[in-house]
Amino acid sequence: MPLNFVQSSTVFWAEKIMRKSLANNLVITPVKEEVKRKAKPGHTYMLYIHVPFCHTFCSYCSFHKFYYNEEKALQYFSFVRHELRKVKEQGYDFETLYVGGGTTLINEPELIKTLEYAKSLFSIKEVSCESDPNHIAPGSLRRFRGLIDRLSIGVQSFDDGILKRIGRHEKFGSGEEIQEKLLRIGGVLPTTSIDLIFNFPGQTEEIVLRDVITAQALDIDQITTYPLMQSNLMKKSISKAFDSQKSDNEYRFFELIRGAMNQYRPINGWAFSRQEEQLSDEYVGSHSEYVGVGSGSFSFLDGTLHVNAFDLDQYMQKIANEESAVIASCAFTPKQRVQYQFMTSLFDGVVHIDTFNQTLHTNLERTMNKEIAMLKLAGAIDVSNGMIVPTEFGAYVSLVLMREFYTGMDQVRAMFRPQAALEKIVNL
Ligand SMILES: C[S@@+](CC[C@H](N)C(=O)[O-])C[C@H]1O[C@@H](n2cnc3c(N)ncnc32)[C@H](O)[C@@H]1O
Numbered sequence: 517m518p519l520n521f522v523q524s525s526t527v528f529w530a531e532k533i534m535r536k537s538l539a540n541n542l543v544i545t546p547v548k549e550e551v552k553r554k555a556k557p558g559h560t561y562m563l564y565i566h567v568p569f570c571h572t573f574c575s576y577c578s579f580h581k582f583y584y585n586e587e588k589a590l591q592y593f594s595f596v597r598h599e600l601r602k603v604k605e606q607g608y609d610f611e612t613l614y615v616g617g618g619t620t621l622i623n624e625p626e627l628i629k630t631l632e633y634a635k636s637l638f639s640i641k642e643v644s645c646e647s648d649p650n651h652i653a654p655g656s657l658r659r660f661r662g663l664i665d666r667l668s669i670g671v672q673s674f675d676d677g678i679l680k681r682i683g684r685h686e687k688f689g690s691g692e693e694i695q696e697k698l699l700r701i702g703g704v705l706p707t708t709s710i711d712l713i714f715n716f717p718g719q720t721e722e723i724v725l726r727d728v729i730t731a732q733a734l735d736i737d738q739i740t741t742y743p744l745m746q747s748n749l750m751k752k753s754i755s756k757a758f759d760s761q762k763s764d765n766e767y768r769f770f771e772l773i774r775g776a777m778n779q780y781r782p783i784n785g786w787a788f789s790r791q792e793e794q795l796s797d798e799y800v801g802s803h804s805e806y807v808g809v810g811s812g813s814f815s816f817l818d819g820t821l822h823v824n825a826f827d828l829d830q831y832m833q834k835i836a837n838e839e840s841a842v843i844a845s846c847a848f849t850p851k852q853r854v855q856y857q858f859m860t861s862l863f864d865g866v867v868h869i870d871t872f873n874q875t876l877h878t879n880l881e882r883t884m885n886k887e888i889a890m891l892k893l894a895g896a897i898d899v900s901n902g903m904i905v906p907t908e909f910g911a912y913v914s915l916v917l918m919r920e921f922y923t924g925m926d927q928v929r930a931m932f933r934p935q936a937a938l939e940k941i942v943n944l
């Protein structure tokens with residue numbers, strides 16, 4: 517069903533508020549003094565490691581990456597391990613590690629060494645790692661047994677037309693070839709997940725449905741369906757790839773996907789799971805505080821967002837000098853922290869009001885009374901028994917908020933990326 521007037525206005529309002537809030541409040545300024553991080557005893561954090569290399573670039577992707585160079589990558593991984601040691605010295609411990617990219621498995625021996633090292637330093641129990649269809653041969657993945665618990669593979673679409681347009685058909689194979697690769701890895705690692713993207717310009721309902729049905733038939737543990745995010749940075753290359761940047765079917769496709777994912781249950785605004793207990797996909801959503809290691813990674817600690825150096829040489833130099841890799845920061849006000857945490861909790865499917873208030877030392881219903889009243893009025897949330905739960909429409913609103921948040925983070929990446937690297941991405 518199309519959005520009614522109240523629902524469309526709510527979506528418009530949510531987008532506007534998020535854009536305004538990011539523009540006004542996400543003011544990230546270069547740090548003047550070295551950032552000295554220190555863990556709070558007994559506190560839970562999540563660890564993120566970034567691997568910023570790819571062999572080729574895809575037209576929609578603005579993640580921080582450079583073209584692969586083996587020599588640089590070897591140096592880089594060794595500096596990442598060095599940074600991990602520094603994090604340990606700062607008193608941090610982690611049970612959860614998320615490795616993202618770029619192409620995380622681009623140099624398998626180095627990744628193995630880094631994962632083993634991280635596990636030797638910290639109490640890590642769960643490791644999630646991104647990958648792509650070229651790095652999932654069962655023989656290779658077996659080497660990661662005991663090191664990776666959840667592998668999330670970027671498929672994006674099984675449709676050859678779309679794969680060609682986004683520059684992945686040649687690189688990763690046709691939709692059918694990708695399916696064959698995925699069928700071979702069943703049971704190699706504890707949990708396998710695939711990423712799909714919907715709302716590409718010109719994408720039809722048939723293509724979206726076929727993607728979702730194909731994904732479910734592969735018996736994959738989790739499926740994440742991201743709405744296409746078009747930051748200002750990527751608009752040009754997306755419209756060049758599709759001869760258009762118009763993609764206004766987001767809600768229709770969202771509904772279609774939720775309806776068609778009948779063998780799976782939603783675990784957050786855009787991820788679905790076949791199993792009861794699952795490792796979560798969104799490190800931003802599920803872990804309020806995290807430490808980012810590696811070039812271009814973000815940390816969120818004590819209400820402050822920190823940005824590690826994007827320039828590879830600068831990053832490596834800083835670590836070699838035993839300095840912090842953080843080059844810029846942005847402190848959230850208590851109200852912004854509440855808003856951010858409310859958004860991520862809603863996206864995860866429930867806000868437990870008492871726990872929320874205790875963790876953030878706030879009174880959620882007072883701090884966000886206007887927003888909560890608006891969402892209630894629009895039928896986006898139900899408030900009862902001390903919990904705030906998004907309705908089906910509310911799940912879409914939380915997806916819109918998250919999409920805007922991620923798009924805003926792209927602007928941050930654009931601000932700090934070395935100019936040459938930025939031009940390579942924008943001019944694809
Ligand atoms: C950083 S990528 C790494 C995945 C891996 N390198 C690959 O190519 O398969 C992680 C996921 O982010 C998602 N992603 C990247 N850019 C996106 C965009 N503009 N809109 C929506 N999702 C995006 C894709 O689904 C992708 O699989």
Ligand code: SF4
Pocket residue numbers: 569570572573574577578579581617618619648670
């Ligand atoms: S989506 Fe493409 S460009 Fe982005 S990280 Fe994966 S391979 Fe690299």
